[in-house]
Amino acid sequence: MSVKKSLKNRKLWGGRFEEATSPFVERFTSSVSFDNNLFQYDIDGSIAHAKMLEKVGTLTEKEVTDIIDGLEEIREEITNQNFNWSTELEDVHMNIESALTKKIGEAGKKLHTGRSRNDQVATDLRLYARSQIDEICELITDFQRVIVNLAEKEANTILPGFTHLQTAQPVTFGHHMMAWFEMLSRDFDRFQDCRKRVNQSPLGSAALAGTTFPIDRNYTSEMLSFDSPCANSLDAVSDRDFVIEFASTATLLMTHLSRFSEEIVLWTSAHFDFIELPDSFCTGSSIMPQKKNPDVPELIRGKFGRVAGAHTALISIMKSQPLAYNKDNQEDKEPLFDIVDTIKDCLYAYAQMVPAIKCNRDNMENAASKGFATATDLADYLVKKGATFRDAHEIVGNVVSYAIRENLLLTEIPLNKLVEFASIIAEDVSTILTLEGSVRARNHFGGTSPEQVLKAVTNAKILLDQR
Ligand code: ARG
Numbered sequence: 347m348s349v350k351k352s353l354k355n356r357k358l359w360g361g362r363f364e365e366a367t368s369p370f371v372e373r374f375t376s377s378v379s380f381d382n383n384l385f386q387y388d389i390d391g392s393i394a395h396a397k398m399l400e401k402v403g404t405l406t407e408k409e410v411t412d413i414i415d416g417l418e419e420i421r422e423e424i425t426n427q428n429f430n431w432s433t434e435l436e437d438v439h440m441n442i443e444s445a446l447t448k449k450i451g452e453a454g455k456k457l458h459t460g461r462s463r464n465d466q467v468a469t470d471l472r473l474y475a476r477s478q479i480d481e482i483c484e485l486i487t488d489f490q491r492v493i494v495n496l497a498e499k500e501a502n503t504i505l506p507g508f509t510h511l512q513t514a515q516p517v518t519f520g521h522h523m524m525a526w527f528e529m530l531s532r533d534f535d536r537f538q539d540c541r542k543r544v545n546q547s548p549l550g551s552a553a554l555a556g557t558t559f560p561i562d563r564n565y566t567s568e569m570l571s572f573d574s575p576c577a578n579s580l581d582a583v584s585d586r587d588f589v590i591e592f593a594s595t596a597t598l599l600m601t602h603l604s605r606f607s608e609e610i611v612l613w614t615s616a617h618f619d620f621i622e623l624p625d626s627f628c629t630g631s632s633i634m635p636q637k638k639n640p641d642v643p644e645l646i647r648g649k650f651g652r653v654a655g656a657h658t659a660l661i662s663i664m665k666s667q668p669l670a671y672n673k674d675n676q677e678d679k680e681p682l683f684d685i686v687d688t689i690k691d692c693l694y695a696y697a698q699m700v701p702a703i704k705c706n707r708d709n710m711e712n713a714a715s716k717g718f719a720t721a722t723d724l725a726d727y728l729v730k731k732g733a734t735f736r737d738a739h740e741i742v743g744n745v746v747s748y749a750i751r752e753n754l755l756l757t758e759i760p761l762n763k764l765v766e767f768a769s770i771i772a773e774d775v776s777t778i779l780t781l782e783g784s785v786r787a788r789n790h791f792g793g794t795s796p797e798q799v800l801k802a803v804t805n806a807k808i809l810l811d812q813r
Pocket of ligand 1: 377437463464467550671673675676679
């Protein structure tokens with residue numbers, strides 16, 4: 347059957363309209379310039395929907411074959427940039443549907459049976475989020491691998507550990523790297539956990555209330571490798587909590603990357619000079635010829651702002667929306683896409699940059715030897731010789747104050763002087779005051795000793811291989 351299109355409004359939904367859409371409204375409400383990013387998922391969802399309609403007897407085999415062939419042709423055209431996107435057709439869904447009908451005629455007009463753009467877009471978005479989570483998790487794993495390798499290589503390297511950015515206690519560089527590894531493991535787990543809630547199929551919820559056709563939602567869900575169909579049609583078309591959860595997970599990841607970046611910026615500065623980045627990851631200054639700036643980590647530090655901003659945008663878009671679908675939700679796509687592009691670039695950058703980090707071991711060790719980093723070791727030593735910890739703390743405070751006055755390192759104070767502070771100090775104090783002695787002594791699960799670092803590295807490799 348062919349229907350005469352209203353001359354005034356040629357939209358797919360134009361039947362009840364008497365006037366054409368204003369060009370401003372057309373431009374303002376259109377999302378195709380960005381949601382065309384979803385075309386693969388839109389086509390996958392449509393193919394699953396069409397096959398299901400055939401299974402339940404609503405479409406014929408011939409119609410569905412035509413629909414699938416047509417959609418595959420469209421997929422190819424879009425991939426080869428041979429597809430004419432039209433703002434007039436508003437979004438990715440109507441662009442593809444109308445191209446299909448142009449290609450195959452009446453059968454194309456049947457594709458939308460028992461479906462709405464509301465369940466369609468929610469499905470597309472979930473398929474997109476799922477596939478991006480998988481890519482992001484691979485990138486996190488790549489990044490973690492290079493961290494583990496660096497940790498293994500630098501298991502014995504000592505640098506000052508800081509609290510309040512003041513020298514606190516010596517730590518090994520490998521241990522420091524493995525701290526980043528742990529943070530990224532939690533980020534990985536959070537993305538995996540988010541994936542569970544992403545991986546449910548809204549298809550069949552139609553506009554909001556379900557449909558009168560005898561659909562099989564389990565069948566579409568399985569075809570699209572979802573875990574199950576969403577249990578409530580109103581919820582399925584309206585909530586974007588899975589996008590918000592993804593964004594908040596991404597924001598935490600960026601929090602970690604910003605911290606890592608901050609340390610790299612500090613460590614490459616002349617005042618620390620702990621590490622060097624390869625030239626290929628730095629840029630120069632247009633005026634100061636001596637400069638080699640750590641632009642990549644700085645930019646990653648700055649990109650936290652974009653991701654956190656996008657997260658704020660997404661949660662604000664959702665807040666106070668009445669059930670079910672509202673056009674507000676069209677605003678979810680640009681922030682989501684921007685988060686995805688940003689975090690993938692940042693993770694890629696890190697996976698490339700970390701293996702090229704060169705550690706200036708002498709500088710690190712030299713820095714650790716200043717600032718009385720082994721003062722706690724001396725206090726612990728006194729406790730093991732019978733002092734209470736509070737007394738020991740006081741005694742070592744006096745020793746440090748003496749060393750500052752005399753401009754000495756703890757290791758440079760002669761034994762006969764130390765004994766004046768506490769008679770229980772003996773010859774054996776010399777090893778515990780050294781940096782190596784200090785890190786080696788922290789030899790328990792989670793501690794900084796080289797031995798523990800190597801154990802953590804072994805466990806980390808097993809974990810990564812199991813992914
Ligand atoms: N472009 C819309 C979006 O991104 C698709 C769904 C439109 N649905 C509607 N009833 N207008 O959310």
